[in-house]
Amino acid sequence: MAKIELPYVAWRDGRPRFVPGVRERAMGFKGQDLKHDTGQWFSLDEAHAWAIARRDAITEQRKTGRKLKTPPVPQGRAVQDLWDAYSRSHEFLGNAAKGIAGLSTSSQSTYRKWTAPLRKEPLWLAPVAALDPVVLKNLHDRLIEQRGLSMANGALKVLQAMLSWGRLRGWLPKVQGHTIANPAAKLDLPPLPVRLRIGTDVEISSLVIASDHARPSRVLLSAIGDAVLTGLFSGQRKSDVLEFVPGEASPDRVELVQNKTGARISIPMAPRLVQRIAQGRERRAQANYPVLFGNIVVNEETGRPYHERTFREHFQIVRAIAVAGIVDEEATRIAREQHASEQRNTEPPTVWILQPCPSLADFTFPDLRDTAVTWYARAGSTVPEIASISGHTLKSIYTILKHYLALDAHLADNAVRKLVDWMEREGLTV
Structure with a gap:
């Protein structure tokens, strides 16, 4: 098994512990086991986020030369600070009204609910720079186990929107003068199961x-x-x-x-x-x-x-x-x-x-929205006609009908009846 190395972290029987050096101890840093308040040990990605935050705090403290017993995350640059700024922005209020892509909601409280599990994570207090695709993907996997796929996707979608907003406002670090890409942008989150439900x-x-x-x-x-x-x-x-x-x-x-x-x-x-x-x-x-x-x-x-x-x-x-x-x-x-x-x-x-x-x-x-699309299709309405009523994009309607066509014999009946009527009007005798 490859050796896992994190700054200032030692692994003992697979359990992480913060081990500051002589200079760090002289600055006021003390060793500690990396555990939650519940006694549960940090996972690898939790230890990684915590270690990056502590390393940056040590680096910042060296610049000041002062001795601190509890070195903080650089002020105003933690993930929670970015959330506070984003949640007050016009973009957030607009997203809350319209819904984030792939998720259906129109409530600001729902977005805040999705951040609830994040607030219990070490990364919430870590610098924004500590977020990378590996940390976020591991976070998503853990949230699926703890809260289910819907909550996990919601939390990561909110992080994605927040980091996208923060990237254009200088929250993400730069490499060789260029701001890094949004670390939550391409995580390939599994989609929620399609709900197949038509009202009778x-x-x-x-x-x-x-x-x-x-x-x-x-x-x-x-x-x-x-x-x-x-x-x-x-x-x-x-x-x-x-x-x-x-x-x-x-x-x-x-x-x-x-x-x-x-x-x-x-x-x-x-x-x-x-x-x-x-x-x-x-x-x-x-x-x-x-x-x-x-x-x-x-x-x-x-x-x-x-x-x-x-x-x-x-x-x-x-x-x-x-x-x-x-x-x-x-x-x-x-x-x-x-x-x-x-x-x-x-x-x-x-x-x-x-x-x-x-x-x-x-x-x-x-x-009722999917029921309407399907009933209009049953009645013989064309996809553009349905779109003019429901406001769906043509692609969305095709997606809905793709899932329902196999379930709905009425659509097939309509199609065959229309073909037979047309053949009779045209005098076709094949």
Whole structure:
């Protein structure tokens, strides 16, 4: 096995220990085992990052000639300092609104959540110069084991964006007068598994019916049904659905600029959606809110547009109700009394307002976007036609359909039927 050499670090039975020399001890540096507070020993990449930080601190201390008992990382140049600067920048705020490439989110809190595991790493307090592809790749592997692939990819994507921002602002070191490349730029992170989830007509209807009949703790949730149908017919992301306002020029169209891509979309509203929107306006008018908002989807507890967190909680309530089903208590009571009087030797009947739909347990609101693309394709829409509604790039739509084509016999049926109809019109008899 090749000998592992790190500055001022000795390995004893595979465990790293900081061993300063005579001059370093005279400067106030003391030996120590390289462990976490939990007692767990540093891994190789953790020891590497720590050693580089301590070496740079020693070098900096030699320049000053002062004796320090606890030499710090050079002030203002640690990874956490770069994060603090980046998280206050316009670029970070823009990324948080649009989502980093390859990751779907629109919440600053999500980006900060991805940095949570990084804050427990030695590299968080190490100089930015200590980051290299080997350290970051090992970090990614360890995060996969500890937190899963989604969290690991999120953390590394944030580091990548942060280092890209810092590189243009002098945070990364120079070699022969040239700033080094972003060490997180080409790590070949494994992609997340593609989610293959198309909603069925029964599932969509169940969500809408559940939203109209849900009254847990007197919370009004019919707006979730408004959002479900809006998401289905428009194919838009949740953040855009929550901001939808019918156009001034034509109340039967929705015109918007997508939050994530900046794409301009003009969408005619399907008759079912127009009907649903009218019902929502009538509900809100009867509620006598102090201010009426023009959004299609409004939190009917407050009369104001939804915050995403509250919307997510309300959607989960509606989904749970649809999964369990809704019993008509009065009709069930009457049916069971009649059943008992007739002394039947069968199970007492249950009358359902909504039959249980257990398949919805894993359905999420973002699944409506892929459902919309697939349903439009089933209906015979071309890829450019779908893109004009959903705002997807043509490549994105082909990617979605590539995963669904093998699962969806309706598309094949449509294709063959179109070919047969065309041959008959053209008089082709092959």
